Amino acid sequence: MSAISVGQAVVLGVVEGVTEFLPVSSTGHLKITEGLMGIPVDDKSVVAFSAVIQVGAIAAVLVYFFKDIVRIMSAWFRGLANKQERYHHDYKFAWWVIFATMPIVVVGLAAKPFIEGPLGSLWVVAGSLIGGSAVMWCADQMGRHKRGEDDTSFKDAMLVGSSQILALLFPGFSRSGATMSTALILDLDRVAATRLSFFLGLPALTGAGLYELKDALGASVGAVPLAVGTVVSFVVAYGSIAWLLKFVAKHSFNAFVVYRILIGLLLFGLLGTGVLSS
Secondary structure, three states: OOOOOHHHHHHHHHHHHHHOOOOOOHHHHHHHHHHHOOOOOOOHHHHHHHHHOHHHHHHHHHHHOHHHHHHHHHHHHHHHHOHHHHHOHHHHHHHHHHHHHHHHHHHHHHOHHHHHOHHHOHHHHHHHHHHHHHHHHHHHHHOOOOEOHHHOOHHHHHHHHHOHHHHHHOOOOOHHHHHHHHHHHOOEOHHHHHHHHHHHHHHHHHHHHHHHHHHHOOOOOOHHHHHHHHHHHHHHHHHHHHHHHHHHOOOOOHHHHHHHHHHHHHHHHHHHOOOOOO
16 A cells, blocks of 8 residues: 555645745655654655655746756757857856756765654754754845846855755755855845756756655555656646745745744644654
């Protein structure tokens, strides 16, 4: 019998789609939701299921930013063939995304036993939600929001890309939260920080989903729930991306900071009262 039913897959797909790119921790929300539905959060195939349905959210990014991605990849291929094209910002940006993904890949493979073991505890998630909120608030206050997407450099990409490691080691910190906070500290404006977070997340999240596919299709999770969760996450994530870009153009990240603190405190309460098991 599958550890995740089709109905549960729909719910988890919605949670993934809403939270993957918002700076509120999709991992934290998925673990909380799985716990409340009685799904074994430490089951290897369930952990893999969460990684694979991220591919649906990633597909939403590919569709939403299709023109941008085609422009960047076209510049990259032109640059490989023509030396003069290598001065174009899009060509350099494509390489930056590749290089900026390497740190999280290395750490992810090296620390996989810890990530799926003690670091996957819901106590860690709760603490990371609150700790990450403090980082995000400070970054939003410190940042001067004066640099746009065309002003990004190799250093920016490497620092923002490497910050994804925080979310990897501390589930609940939020990959989006870590990357956006780092970008804000580097004085990028909120829209540029958000878009950079999207682009830098594409390789890492896609790779993680494909890597975990074999475990998700194991004995505990069926192909149908996996497909349903992935499709639902795609549809919901597309709407979430559109909303987020409009929101950050006119608002600070304070609403997310408050929400994360409340969710973190709620999780501490659920764990402390025994409603959820760590």
